Amino acid sequence: MNNRILYCLAAASMALSFFFEHTPETSTSAPIIAQASLLPDFSGFADGTALPVFANDSVAYAHYEQKLGVALDHTEDKDLLETVLDWLGTPYRYGSNSKRGTDCSGFVTRVFKEVYGITLQRSSRSMFQNVKHVAKDEMQPGDLVFFRRGPGQPIYHVGIYLNDSKFAHSATNGGVMVSSLKQAYYQRNFYAAGRVALN
Known part of the structure; x- marks a missing residue:
């Protein structure tokens, strides 16, 4: 029985040593080069939250695809994806734009300020007046998507x-989430897409 416990501990120790590498201390002044790992490094903290630093872009995009539920082209702005996440x-x-609570336009304005340093108009209707309109089949990551409840109705979202037909927004029935433009509700109420000038 004792041998079985020892074998289990030894196996666990070997498994852990595979994931957690130890760099021996050295007395030379030569720089130590970090070895690549499949696991993200969660040692960095920008604003109190862990910001993973990935070994390579493929691992980073796989992380965002899994967490956001979006198929990515691996060319998207990682700062945008990280901020949305x-x-x-x-x-x-309603009327707020903080992590304690935000409406749709508040969320969009905060993301654009954090990622691009751009201050957008506060309402969805004002945003629509200040973007370059693009066709639905020409949308790119970072474009804004606008919704209205029918012809002649004002933009409300x-x-x-x-x-991949997915967009991030703050919905009244669930807060900040990722939804699909192919869902019947959003497909029916989609009005237009717009591109913000980033320079």
Whole structure:
């Protein structure tokens, strides 16, 4: 029985040593080159939250695809994806734009300020007046998507296009989330897409 416990501990120790590498101390002044790992490094903290640093782009994009539920082309702006991921789950709160709660235009304005340093108009209708309109089949990650409830109705909702017909937004029935433009509700109410000038 004792041998079985020892074997299990030895196996666990070997498995852990595979994932956690130890760099021996050295007395030379030569720089130590970090070895690549499949696991992200969660040692960096920007604003109190862990910001993973990935070994390579493929691992980073795989992480975002899994967490956001979006098929990516691996050319998207990783800062945009990371920021959207950081906001996921924030509750809906009309007229607000903080992590305690945000409405749709508040979410969009905060993401654009954090990622691009751009201050957008606060309402979805004002945003629509200040973007370059693009065709639905020409949308790119970072474009804004606008919705209205029928012909002649005002724009009432805005989100950020990610890719693969998916967009991030703050919905009244769930807060910040990723949804599909192919869902019947959003397909029916989609009005237009617009591109913000980033320079």
